[in-house]
Amino acid sequence: MDTFDRHVRAWHITSGAGIDGLTLRTHEEPPLGPGEVRVAVHAVSLSFRELLVARGQYVLPVKPDVIAISDGAGEVVAAGPNAERFRPGDRVVATLFPDWLDGPLTPERLPQLGGTLDGMLADSVVLPEQALVPAPSHMSYAEAATLPCAALTAWNALTGDGRGVYSGQTVVMLGSGGVSSWAVQLAKACDARVFVTTGSSGKAARLRELGADEVIDRHGDWPSAVRALTGGRGADRVLDTAGTVPDSLRCLALDGHIALIGAVSGDWPPLDPRALFATAATVRAVAVGSRAQFEVMNAVLEVQGLRPPIARIFPFDQAREAYRYYESENPFGKVVIAVRPDAHATPH
Structure with a gap:
């Protein structure tokens, strides 16, 4: 029986409505239906989407x-009729698109x-329950809450085109966000050579700690720098979070791949189609990923023991402050809201 409050x-x-439009309210949780589970949320994380x-x-x-925020992790506390994937006590992470189990986004x-x-x-x-995946066994709830948007988008950008990333390839990431x-x-887990652009010397050091082989000043001519570092060949993949596809094409190797993830600045410079033909480039817009991709990624995270950098954890009643910090401070690492006090505890 579901006895949860x-x-x-x-x-x-x-x-x-803006950040000031966030409103905390108390209301009744709906009863459990067939195939549903009740999850006690322990942590959520912010992404640019929010x-x-x-x-x-x-x-x-x-x-x-x-109710705000797509990314969260918690514990199953009750299961409804016909729920078979999870039982009370299971540690889980929610998928951003609950109905996208596998295949293309439709x-x-x-x-x-x-x-x-x-x-x-x-x-x-x-x-x-189909909207959930098991949390990686080595991660706290705070760490697992960073996975649904940022981590899965990165994994889809690197592997979702069917080619994958393999040893010796050069991959360029724009910026130092989630x-x-x-x-x-x-990418390092796939034994690729990794370049990252940033405008912060402090973040450059942190990126190298994560495994970046080269950190390039984003305020300079970074496409030419990528060309120089690859002996003129260019990068096999670019993860473009800035919406600067013309610049990404300048540093791309022949038959290379650009994963277009967004435009943090909000600007979309014009694109000359001739630049696409000149490099036989593939440009693919990436929209997070499916549950099947999530499960494969989590297996890699567990084998490699990978963890996210976390910039700061806010308590539940300071959700507005968490949003403002994320918006104004441009932190390195994820901003997490702890719904419960044990959100950052390492699992046993």
């Missing part, structure tokens, strides 16, 4: 007064947590 606290937001929702700039629909798989569906910034949530910091570690 159904009176829970949750932070709600309406797209475009700022876009607050600003009214997110590309996908967001329902009014949605319109019917677009509903997302913290968007058209209520998100994870709550004491507890009820989710279909996707890039995960991509550095994942």
Whole structure:
């Protein structure tokens, strides 16, 4: 029987209302339906997506007064009828697209947590068990909460085109945000040569600690620097989080791949199609990833013992402060909100 206290606290937001629009309310949790589980949320993490929702700039629909944040991890505390994947006590992570189990992203798989569906910034949530994956056994809840958006996007960007990353390839990451910091570690796990651009000397040192082979000043002519460091050949892959595809093409090897992840600046410079033909380039927009990709990635994380850099952990009642810190400080590493005090504890 589900005996969990159904009176829970949750932070709600309406797209475009800004960070000040985050509202903490108490309400009743719905009962469990067939195939559903109740998850006591222990930690959530912020990604740039959450700022876009607050600003009214997110590309996908967001329902009014949605429970905020897509990325979270917790413990299953009750299972509904016919739920077979998880049992009480299991440590789990939510997938951003609950209906995207495998294969390509299709319109019917677009509903997302913290968007058209209520998100994870709550004491507890009820989710279909198909929307969950086991948390990596070596990670705390705070670490596991960083996986659904940033880590899975990085993994999809590196492997989702079917070619994969292999030893000797050169991979370039633009910037030092959550996707890039995960991509550095994942690409190194595949034995690639990893370059990262940044404008911060302090972040450069941290990126090298994660495994970056070369750190390049993003304020300079970084495409030429990539060319020089590869003997003129160029990079096999570029993970473009800045939306600067023309510059990414300048440093790309023949038949190379650009994973277009977003445009942090909000600017989209014009693209000359002749530049695509000149390098026989593939440009692929990356939208996180499927549950199947998540499960494969988690297996790699466990084998390699990889962990995310975490910049700061805020308590649940300081959600607005967490958003503001993430927006204004441009931190290295993920910003986490601890819903429960043990969020950062290492699992036994």
